[in-house]
Amino acid sequence: MTRPNGDLDFLPEGGGEPHGYNEFMANVDALVIGRKTFEKVLTFDTWPYGDKRVVVLSSRPVDLSAAGK
Template identity: 40%
Template sequence: MSESQQSLRAFVFLGLSVDGRIARPDGDLEWLTSRGAAAGDAGFTPFVESIDAVVMGRRTYEAIASYDDWPYLDRPIHVISTTLAADADSRITVHRSAEAAIDALQRDGRWRVYVDGGETVRWFLAAKLIDELTLSQVPVLIGDGPSLFGSLGGDVDLEHVRTTVLDGGMVQTTYRVLDGPTPRSSQ
């Protein structure tokens, strides 16, 4: 397939609490890293090896920026932010909009993209760019914090691909996205 015939394919691989939270209100992820450790890699490394680049929002970047072990191997990292300085971190490229990030990814021939972070995932779903969601539920209720899903502008139909119970009680489910949001009929 030639470059002009390819289109961006976006994938989600996220951990979340059973109540659908992706972080504590202050951005803390200790609940995920400590409990998720029992599950080991959970397939994350093979997943990252299968993608060409990563795109995330500023809050997700700030939550992981200080990690000693950068989890994205050598993949280019694109961060969407209107406030982060362009030279904030030599490991990332900052874009002022999701559209600008997509343009850069396509221009660079990055067709398989890992989308990370709640707002970014919702934007890509609304734009009908997500192909697959792999969600790993950590056996904890944290009660408050950002949710992975909020308003999507309608229903997003999914097809179940597989569910695996990992060590530590983490349940990982993969869904194929059949289409983007379908507006609900008003009755």
Template identity: 40%
Template sequence: MTFTSTVFIGTSLDGYIARPDDDIEWLTSRGERAGDMGYSEFLGSVDAVIMGRNTYDRLIGFGEENWHYGDRHVGVLSTTLPGDADPRITVYRDMDSLVADLDKRGIKHVYPDGGRLIQSFIRAGRVDAFTISVAPVLIGAGHRLFGDLTEDVPLRLVSATDIGGFAQLRYTVQK
């Protein structure tokens, strides 16, 4: 593995990234008050963004003005999205082909985005660091950031910072 992967995401205090109906207003409304929380700087550090199909569909629904990836390589891991769905993206059918192509492209730092995709990266041992901004709210149900794991993933806390009422936690994965 020649590239590193960093997850940058917001959750509720009880560990959800979206409500059961995929709503994230509870996060975005609080996030507006907190500012960008380092996202722009983080995005500037990555040379590839990989997302799952649901995240891609949601992003496209927000409109062209929300495509902030510039000339970075953008991939979508999906078994159903047509390969020619969008000229800005590369569609990957499985993790092995994704990893092989990123290595071939010389990608050094990857941003995996989307709940199920992040879980796939974790299970494959492909996450090196987490930046998790925890919103000051309990939402009680929805899509969890972390799914079932077959083994522990040991982490080392790098920092914990208050950013506009959010607790921003930075961890590295101990491999």
């Protein structure tokens, strides 16, 4: 989920209450995300999903070459 330009600036940045995110993620075995979100997450310094399985939905092929960084 990103803005049309791929930005995540609508999400609050760092610190503060994670609003149940940690508890939610502790009970999730896998994530389903869109290609644009996947590509945005690849630009982060660290992979935020640990060893959870991530399924990327896309109508086009996904370039996984950057995923192993």
